[in-house]
Amino acid sequence: MIVGKLKPLNEIAASIAGYKNILIAGCGSCVTVCLSGGDRETMALARELSNPGLRGDAPPSIRAATFLRQCERDLVKDYLQVPAETDAILSLACGAGVQTLSSVFEKLPIIPALNTSFLGALDEPGVWREKCLGCGDCVLASTAGICPIARCAKRLLNGPCGGSSKGKCEIGGDVDCAWQLIVDRLKVLDRLKDYEKLQAVKDWSQDRGGGPRSSHRVANAPFE
Amino acid sequence: MSYFRVNEQCNGCLACVQNCPASALDYVDDGNKRKLLHNITLCARCGNCWRICPQKAVQFQSLLKGPWEEVATMELVRCVICGEPLYTVNFSADLAAKIDRSLEPLCPSHRQAHPFAIWKKISSHLIPEKETQR
Secondary structure (H helix, E strand, C coil): CEEEEEECCCHHHHHHHCCCEEEEEEEEHHHHHHCCCHHHHHHHHHHHHCCCCCCCCCCCCEEEECCCCCCCCCHHHHHHCCCCCEEEEEEEECCHHHHHHHCCCCCCCCCEEEEEEEEEEEEEEEEEEEEEEECCCCCHHHCCCCHHHCCCCCCCCCCCCCCCCEEECCCCCCCCHHHHHHHHHHCCCCCCHHHHHHCCCCCHHHHHHHHHCCCCCHHCCCCC | CCCCCCCCCCCCHHHHHCCCCCCEEEEEEECCEEEECCCCCCCCCCCCHHHHHHCEEECCCCHHHCCCCCCCCCCEEECCCEEEEEEEHHHHHHHHHHCCCCCCCCHHHHHHHHCCCCCCCCHCCCHHHHHHHC
């Protein structure tokens, strides 16, 4: 899922300075599950921003609502109710959601309250880790289901490097060496000979190198 | 009552069933009736049915804002002084078993602030004899 982290409160407060009627819009999908932009966080942020001492002037009038998914233009357009007096929307969605709101509500400033962080998975309660970079050319079939693009600091396709020590990456912290994980899992799968195969040159044109990407499902157009 | 609702424009064309990516919509032709079926546990609420319906019959609002459903009903323990709800009888019993003593049915403010006489009256059965004699 897309994992986001709430921006520092002071940064959020500064970004809404001058606005009098703010709609705080939570998103009911990824960021709800990763506990950063769902209904609870939306209500908590509304309480914080209503604190008279936060901005030095009168706190804005705040309404809060959580919408199922902010990243679907037609759904947002038809179903997200924005009070008429609203002069800014503070969105707790990922960057895709923020931009969708921007395209639907052209005359309203849409301000992000989250930093969109990564595509990750829940490893243990409360801990999400990056697992995918969305490179557009998945190599997991040949790396025992562990992604060296997202999980190796150097994105090595033929690793590990000399910075791998006792299963950990030299960048520090508690970051596992992705290639150690790959070798360990190849052993479990009894496919260690796959490790000897040199990886072909990866098609990076499917990554960001090819510019902004899109996906079209022609058969999914509404009937007319 | 289903969370998936259609208005009178629905003509049973099955576009929604055929295009549901989560296989959450189905139908049965029963005698001379066609019945549209929905399974909320499969539904991803992706809105594809709403988007694709040629009749504009899908009422997606009912999948965005639904009623609360009662899941369970349990006996409640309230503060014996002010009546504030505290916890359930079952929770009290489970916790009492874990800490090996029964709980005083008092809210936080009355546990700290009520007159000693009331506290003594309420909890006399909890206090060991030696302490009450002091």
